[in-house]
Structure formats: structure tokens, C-alpha cells
Amino acid sequence: MGEQRFSGTVAVVTGAAKGFGEAISRRFVAEGASVVLGDFDTAGEAVAADLGERAAFRAVDVTRSEDVAALVSLATERFGRLDVLCNNAGYSHLAMPMHELPEEDFDRQFAVNVKGVYLGCKHAVPVMIAQGGGVIVNTASIGAKRPRSGVTAYNASKGAVVTLTRGLAHELGRHKIRVNAVCPVASNTAFMEGVRGGERLDERARGALVRGIPLGRLCEPADVAASVTFLASEDAAFLTGVCLDVDGGRSIE
Ligand SMILES: NC(=O)c1ccc[n+]([C@@H]2O[C@H](COP(=O)([O-])OP(=O)(O)OC[C@H]3O[C@@H](n4cnc5c(N)ncnc54)[C@H](O)[C@@H]3O)[C@@H](O)[C@H]2O)c1
Numbered sequence: 001m002g003e004q005r006f007s008g009t010v011a012v013v014t015g016a017a018k019g020f021g022e023a024i025s026r027r028f029v030a031e032g033a034s035v036v037l038g039d040f041d042t043a044g045e046a047v048a049a050d051l052g053e054r055a056a057f058r059a060v061d062v063t064r065s066e067d068v069a070a071l072v073s074l075a076t077e078r079f080g081r082l083d084v085l086c087n088n089a090g091y092s093h094l095a096m097p098m099h100e101l102p103e104e105d106f107d108r109q110f111a112v113n114v115k116g117v118y119l120g121c122k123h124a125v126p127v128m129i130a131q132g133g134g135v136i137v138n139t140a141s142i143g144a145k146r147p148r149s150g151v152t153a154y155n156a157s158k159g160a161v162v163t164l165t166r167g168l169a170h171e172l173g174r175h176k177i178r179v180n181a182v183c184p185v186a187s188n189t190a191f192m193e194g195v196r197g198g199e200r201l202d203e204r205a206r207g208a209l210v211r212g213i214p215l216g217r218l219c220e221p222a223d224v225a226a227s228v229t230f231l232a233s234e235d236a237a238f239l240t241g242v243c244l245d246v247d248g249g250r251s252i253e
Helices: 019-030 044-051 065-079 103-131 152-175 191-196 203-211 221-232
Strands: 010-014 034-039 055-059 084-087 134-139 177-184 243-246
Touching: 010 019, 010 065, 010 103, 019 034, 019 044, 019 084, 019 221, 034 044, 034 065, 044 055, 055 065, 065 103, 084 103, 084 221, 103 134, 103 152, 103 177, 134 152, 134 221, 152 177, 152 243, 177 221, 221 243
Parallel strands: 010 034, 010 084, 034 055, 084 134, 134 177, 177 243
Antiparallel strands: none
16 A cells, blocks of 8 residues: 555546556555546446445536536545646547548547546536635647657647636635646557557657657656655645656757
């Protein structure tokens, strides 16, 4: 059992069935929190079952207001409060020049990655205000700050997440709600299947990416979980509006 930084606290994590969200959820539970996992992939059910009594899963689409409301209610009804919201659910459209991207793919990209953050905050912030404070950690991307060809709409959606994070930090500070984000570099999760049309990174693609990362490896879900839990913790009590690069130095120009 690790350090119990989150004993007695309750977190909601979206996109928690796998990848970063699963690692974030596991780390919160290991450090004493109760966690409500939300995802439209019902594999999240098995993750919650594996985590035991301090975890619960609900199938949600973060673009649907009633789903997100139910997710927040599950936290307050099952565990009695809500301290941390991780708006982590997201994906990238298939890589292609933006002028070729179908309009419905562009709309869905912003619905999940941007409106999903809006809905999470819409339903969680009133609970946090009533409780006297809270923490929000959004999963953006290093692509928000350093966009690249082929994933322009995805990068722009994460740029919006960075701006939402900083704007909300300004807006919610007086309610003692901190709002931060992580900006990860490439990680070979299921996310890559969406970008690459069904396949994760092969050795060649991995090598090309790693060459641009000073620390010489891709991001791992555990790297993201460590940074998210740091930003959610009391060690980060004076940090708000921070968009933390979890990128092994990738964005150093
Ligand atoms: N993997 C990377 O290279 C990378 C880099 C930077 C940022 N990110 C971001 O990190 C976050 C997590 O990505 P990951 O790498 O863990 O990918 P992943 O595909 O392993 O996990 C994302 C999860 O979000 C869920 N999800 C997607 N849309 C949803 C919706 N509308 N409602 C509910 N759940 C939904 C998926 O079912 C999945 O379980 C995303 O926001 C992604 O954009 C990923």
C-alpha cells in the first residue's frame, strides 16, 4: 500500500476503462481515494471490480449531459462527496489533412474532447462549490502547444482544453476550486488505434517518435497518473491554471 494522500476523498475519472484513465483510477485508489470510473467502454466494469469496494463504474458518453450528471450523482450517492474530477475521456480522429476530415468527425472530436470537459464541470462544480472546494484535472495534450500535421483538429480540441483549464482556474479560484491539466506526449495506448486506423505504433513509428523525446522513451500511463495525482494533491495546493507537460522534454524547442 502506497502513501495515503487521498484517504477519505472521492474522485470521478472519465475515460477510465483503459489507458491513462485506468492508471489514474488505480493510483487514486492505491493512495486511499474512492473512485467513480466513467467510460462508454464497459471494460471499466472489470477495472472497478478489481479495485474493490472503493470503486464504482458507470457506462457514460461524456457528450451526453444526463450521463455525466448520473456519473457525478453516483459519486455523491455511493461515496458521499466529490473532491476531484478528472476530465480524461478523449480520442483523436484518424490522421489526415484537416481539409479532408469529414465534418461529422470534426464535430464529434470537439463534442468529446471539449464539450465533455464542459459537461463534467457543469455537473461537478456546483457540488464542489457547496462542499467548499475541489480539484479538477483535465487531460490535454502536448499537441495543444506543439501541433503537428494530420491531427490538427485533435490538437485544436486540446488547445481548447488548455484554454478552458486556465479560464476556469481564474473563474473558480474564489470557490477554492483548483483547475489544472496534463499535456502528455505520445503513448502507445488504444488511443493510437484511432489515429492510425486500427493499429498501435509499430517499431518504426515508435522509433521516429522517441527520437524527438530527450528522455528517450514514449509516455506511459503511469507517468500521467503520477502527474494527475500530484496536481490533485495537497502538494499542489498553490497550483492552479497549470498545464503540465508530461512529455520527456519533447516540447523544448
Ligand atoms: N495516448 C496518447 O498518445 C495521448 C497523448 C496525449 C493526450 N492523450 C489524451 O489522453 C486521454 C486518454 O487517452 P488514452 O491514451 O488513455 O486513450 P485510451 O483510448 O486508452 O483511453 C481513452 C478512454 O476514453 C474513453 N472514451 C472516449 N470517448 C468517450 C466518450 N465520449 N465517453 C466516455 N468515454 C469515452 C474510451 O472508451 C477509452 O476507454 C485522451 O483525452 C487523449 O486525447 C493521449
